[in-house]
Amino acid sequence: MSEERFGEFVLVRRHEQGHVAELALDRPKAMNAVSTEMARSIGAACAALGADRDVRVVVVTSTHERAFCVGADLKERNSFSDADLVRQRPVARGAYTGVLELPMPTIAAVHGFALGGGFELALSCDLIVADATAVVGLPEVSVGVIPGGGGTQLLPRRVGAARAAELIFTARRLEAPEARELGLIDQLVDAGRDREEALALAARIAGNSPVGLRAAKRALRLGHGLDLKAGLEVEDAAWRSVAFSGDRAEGVAAFNEKRKPEWPGE
Numbered sequence: 001m002s003e004e005r006f007g008e009f010v011l012v013r014r015h016e017q018g019h020v021a022e023l024a025l026d027r028p029k030a031m032n033a034v035s036t037e038m039a040r041s042i043g044a045a046c047a048a049l050g051a052d053r054d055v056r057v058v059v060v061t062s063t064h065e066r067a068f069c070v071g072a073d074l075k076e077r078n079s080f081s082d083a084d085l086v087r088q089r090p091v092a093r094g095a096y097t098g099v100l101e102l103p104m105p106t107i108a109a110v111h112g113f114a115l116g117g118g119f120e121l122a123l124s125c126d127l128i129v130a131d132a133t134a135v136v137g138l139p140e141v142s143v144g145v146i147p148g149g150g151g152t153q154l155l156p157r158r159v160g161a162a163r164a165a166e167l168i169f170t171a172r173r174l175e176a177p178e179a180r181e182l183g184l185i186d187q188l189v190d191a192g193r194d195r196e197e198a199l200a201l202a203a204r205i206a207g208n209s210p211v212g213l214r215a216a217k218r219a220l221r222l223g224h225g226l227d228l229k230a231g232l233e234v235e236d237a238a239w240r241s242v243a244f245s246g247d248r249a250e251g252v253a254a255f256n257e258k259r260k261p262e263w264p265g266e
Helices: 036-050 074-078 080-100 117-123 149-157 162-172 176-182 194-206 210-223 227-242 246-256
Strands: 001-005 010-015 020-025 058-060 067-069 107-112 113-115 127-131 135-136 185-191
Touching: 001 036, 010 036, 020 036, 036 080, 058 067, 058 194, 067 107, 067 117, 067 176, 107 113, 107 117, 107 194, 117 135, 117 149, 127 176, 127 194, 135 176, 149 162, 162 246, 176 185, 185 194, 210 227, 210 246, 227 246
Parallel strands: 020 058, 058 107, 067 113, 107 127, 113 135, 127 185
Antiparallel strands: 001 010, 010 020
């Protein structure tokens, strides 16, 4: 396993054997509150991971024992002038879109607090694995703003418009069992096992064709919300992008020869 640090607060671990990478939030003294520096580092880490063709799955984790991420750094924000806030906005937004636009499947491993921007980082992933200690929510309206890291768009795609409105308007926090029941998280595991279970899930996913995984994610993301005819056109374009690939040829050959595929990744 190799490690690479992006700024002071973000660590990327590459598990070369399994083609899995971790994007680890590493600002424990602030419970991973997202400062301008941290946001910039998340964006840079995502750019590097997105360009790495050896990485098939990314798991977003936390090095803090009691929190995934508590959201924006409000102490820093309190010192901002209006002009500072305007200048910071593209940097903050870049962190969330960086995770959202990763071309490979992504999994959030959540424990403890995942609030505001912290939960939006998780929502930006394709799947969320959370342990029994998780507490999630989008409390931004309670401090005079709105979820600005994708929450108003990503949450209704998970739980529907009315449920998302109730959660955002009330700013309430949900403990893990209710969050699982409502669909805010996808897999609920025992306390302390979120990272382990997320990495295990990532390894299972990474055993599949990297070309197929990226194309499937692209079709899922681009087709969501379109009418059926337009969505099927998106799917057809994604199919055409893989139909004549080396991965497709290897997958068919491995199936017929009853062996494990050795994906060329092209």
